[in-house]
Amino acid sequence: MTDIGKIDRDFFDEHVYPYLGAEREDELLGPKHGVDFGVIDIGDHVVALATDPLSLLPELGFEKAGWFAFHVVMSDVAVSGLQPSHLAVEFNLPPEITDEEFAAVWKTFDREAKKLDVSIVTGHTARYSGCQYPWVGGATTLAVGKKENLVRPDGARPGDRVLVTKGPGVETAGFLVTLFEDRIDLPADDIEDAKDRFYDMSPVEDALVAADAGGVTAMHDATECGIHGALVEMARSAGVRFDVRHDDVPVLPGVLEACEFFDIDPWASTTEGTLVLTVEADAAETVLAAFDDADIPAAEMGKVSEGDGVYVDGDRIEHPDVDPSLQVFAELSADRE
Template sequence: LGAKSEEILVGPQHGVDVGIVEIGDKAVSFTCDPVFIVPEYGWERAAWFAIHIIASDAVTCGLKPRFLSIDLNLPMEMTKEQLEIVWDTMHQECERLGIAVICGHTARYENCHYPMVGGATIVGIGEKNEYVTPKLATTGDKIIITKGPAIEATGIFATMFPQLIEKEFGHDFSQRAQQIFYKMSVVEDAMTAVGIGIRENGVTAMHDATECGIWGGLYELAQAAGLGVKVEKERIVVEDCVEEICSYFDIDPYVSISEGTLIIA
């Protein structure tokens, strides 16, 4: 798409969340996502999750995220105090992840509404042999799935309906389920995985299980790799909170949205 460039190492394709270009002797990755803010989560939780949605896509290439450009197109009803909480949380989380904010745009506009309140791009930098992409996956690669299915669905249900969950399952269960919200990120998962080894020495491809959950993530990874995939469903670990909450709301955990679950080949 657009002008042709010999510097492109990984271009736009279905099932791949990161583009990578060659600049000098480095590989530079680019990831863009909406800025997704849900006030009902609570402002701090919503801002934490907004950063991790973007960062979780970025790390699936194996390069450490370094820089953030962010555009905030805010609803008119968002107050200064609410924005301060959101931005302070974003700043702190970027600082913790080692991501520097390098530019942006902030304004309120008529007809802008939650949850999509802008867009952002994360840039990562590494050596040219340090990134992974589904095209590097090969026949015989093993599949590892972190945390199990429906992490995001469970975390959101527990956060949005704490009284209902507590009434049905008890106080301790509700508290444990609400903590799953902060598992809705694959940054640590991905950085740990590539720290063990990449390509012929380890990880060849990674994808987060967001839309359509684990089954959707596996399909997208396999399609992008041009390979099939064999899944031993009985070996996928399901957290007890996930199983109980998905059963209560009558949803299939394996197709439920699951930011926080990383699929590794």
């Protein structure tokens, strides 16, 4: 197991995958390393579901912290191509959180859920000794839809095109610079550009726009280990080869400057809000036009072919395994204590 961040593939294969409880015929897609969601077959419809930890960082302000927490838990199920529909959420709160602070978080959840037509159907909320920020609980998101509208995470096929929205390092810039602005030695304009990335840190709209446009064969949000990690996981799960180019990918203002300041590789660092997807060749322009209509920066970065692995500008890359932004966050948080 890695010292920090998600477990690696070897740990998953040895300690998790062999022990998954009962086998059921209605399980259409079960746990796989690097796959965002599972699927239950209920006849003509399916239920996609995903579970994620809840994090709240008071330093962001409780409205922003609540917005980020909500969209993180929506992201994994949104890449199923189905509209998120239901949320179960559990808060294990530190004793010091005030009623007013929690209310700010919860009202933000309510506001964002209404925007997406998501019903909060069950949960648990309590203060407990021993609980501390930022990890304050967990949530499970569901999306109910027709089986034919499901976009499987392992659906990339030879001949598909590889598309990406927003580019690398969005979360690294938007999150770290917003959180540690007082520690950032960059020109004021670069700091403001990086902070402007904060509300780009959701791929939910990206995924729903793409699915509505049609022709999407697979989607993955580029969280831990960034775009490179997402590409490797998608190619590996589908048993295909990706050939992609860095120069074709959009890079938003403030990202490269922030990543250089933190000495972080933007292609291997978390970029919540960035969507990597594969689409049928004749649908690529339609999907890109839909992104453009929604004011979502996007581009075609490569193609899918028979074989295996991911090749960037002709060179094979491997999964980064450890996200460099996690160590930076840990160090800066420790220095603040």
